[in-house]
Amino acid sequence: MPTEAYLLLGGLLFALGAAGVVTRTNALSVLVAVELMLNAVNLTFVAAARRYAQLDGGVVAFFVITVAAAEVAVGLGIVIDVARRTASVDVDEASELRG
Amino acid sequence: MNAEQAIFAVAGPICLIAAASAVTRRDPLSGALSLTVTLFSLAVLFLGLGAPFLAGVQVAVYGGAIMVLLIFVIMLLGVSHADLPRLRRPALQLAGPLIAAGLFTVLAVAILRSELPPASSDALPDDNVAAIADVLFGRYLFAFEAASVLLLAALVGAVVVARKRSTEREWPGRR
Numbered sequence: 001m002p003t004e005a006y007l008l009l010g011g012l013l014f015a016l017g018a019a020g021v022v023t024r025t026n027a028l029s030v031l032v033a034v035e036l037m038l039n040a041v042n043l044t045f046v047a048a049a050r051r052y053a054q055l056d057g058g059v060v061a062f063f064v065i066t067v068a069a070a071e072v073a074v075g076l077g078i079v080i081d082v083a084r085r086t087a088s089v090d091v092d093e094a095s096e097l098r099g
Numbered sequence: 100m101n102a103e104q105a106i107f108a109v110a111g112p113i114c115l116i117a118a119a120s121a122v123t124r125r126d127p128l129s130g131a132l133s134l135t136v137t138l139f140s141l142a143v144l145f146l147g148l149g150a151p152f153l154a155g156v157q158v159a160v161y162g163g164a165i166m167v168l169l170i171f172v173i174m175l176l177g178v179s180h181a182d183l184p185r186l187r188r189p190a191l192q193l194a195g196p197l198i199a200a201g202l203f204t205v206l207a208v209a210i211l212r213s214e215l216p217p218a219s220s221d222a223l224p225d226d227n228v229a230a231i232a233d234v235l236f237g238r239y240l241f242a243f244e245a246a247s248v249l250l251l252a253a254l255v256g257a258v259v260v261a262r263k264r265s266t267e268r269e270w271p272g273r274r
Contacts (some may be wrong), residue, residue: 001107003218004210006148009111011206013118013137019199020122023191028127028173032134035165036118039141042157050148053219055227055234058150062235065160066246070253072165076172077261083176084263089127 006047013040027079027089031072038068106147114140122195128173131166138162149223152231 013036020033042061049057079089086093100108117136124130138161145154224230235243 001104001147003215005107005111006144007210008207009115009144011210012115012203015199015201015203015206016118016122018202019195022198023195024122026125026127028169028176029122029124029130031169032127032130033122035134035161035169036121036137039138039161042153043141043144046145046148046150046153049150050223051215051218053221053223055223055231056238058153058231059234059239061150061153062156062231063239063242063246065156066250069160069165070249072168073253073257074260076168077257077259080172080176080261089176 003047003051007044010040010044010047013037013043025090025092027082027091027094030091031075031079034075035068035072038064038071103147106143110140110143110147114144128170131170131173135162135166138166150227152228 017033017035017037017040020036021030024030024033042064045057045061045064047057049055049061082094083089114137117133117140121130121133121137124133138157142154142157142162145151145157
């Protein structure tokens with residue numbers, strides 16, 4: 001397969017995830033969309049690693065997965081705290097800083 | 100059609116359909132389960148790309164740990180069909196497909212118009228895990244250690260953020 005096919009698939013997944021982040025109002029759905037974007041990027045890293053026979057792309061994808069794990073843990077902690085305060089997981093409800 | 104093309108032809112569309120389902124389902128649980136399908140099909144694509152170690156990490160860490168955590172929290176917060184968020188921003192809901200289409204058009208034009216440097220003629224080493232270990236614990240050793248500190252910080256941070264506040268006991272009226 002040409003590398004471009006993987007890049008296009010990654011671009012499509014990234015665009016879907018970005019649209020999800022912008023349009024969803026449920027914090028958990030937003031997290032799901034963010035995970036999708038991270039995975040789209042991982043796919044391009046692995047495809048580039050194969051194309052140039054360099055393992056660095058795979059190692060970077062490994063670090064992206066690590067950071068994603070940290071991001072999900074903290075993100076879900078925040079969602080639980082917001083749900084406890086506002087009795088809702090709607091991102092529009094957490095607007096106390098609007099002033 | 101070689102093995103890689105067959106893998107791409109099968110896993111690619113599955114990945115795409117599951118991803119579209121993951122971002123369009125209103126129920127976060129269905130979205131999370133669709134995302135799990137996406138993650139597994141990506142692991143299959145990684146296998147086709149000659150990265151079995153990453154495919155294993157993808158299944159174990161992403162499909163296992165991260166998605167279990169996410170689904171656990173969705174269950175914990177008890178999302179019922181009654182209190183699904185209302186479509187309060189219909190204009191934004193309409194904008195979703197437009198944003199996705201616009202962003203993908205830009206990315207696709209950029210990918211197709213750019214000339215990638217020619218592919219390397221040599222293949223990735225067959226002994227993938229050992230070779231990755233050499234890179235990970237050699238050139239990326241500092242990043243590896245920094246990642247372990249990051250994970251510890253995230254672990255402590257998540258516990259601190261998600262625990263019940265002591266102030267809630269002192270000032271029960273405060274929300």
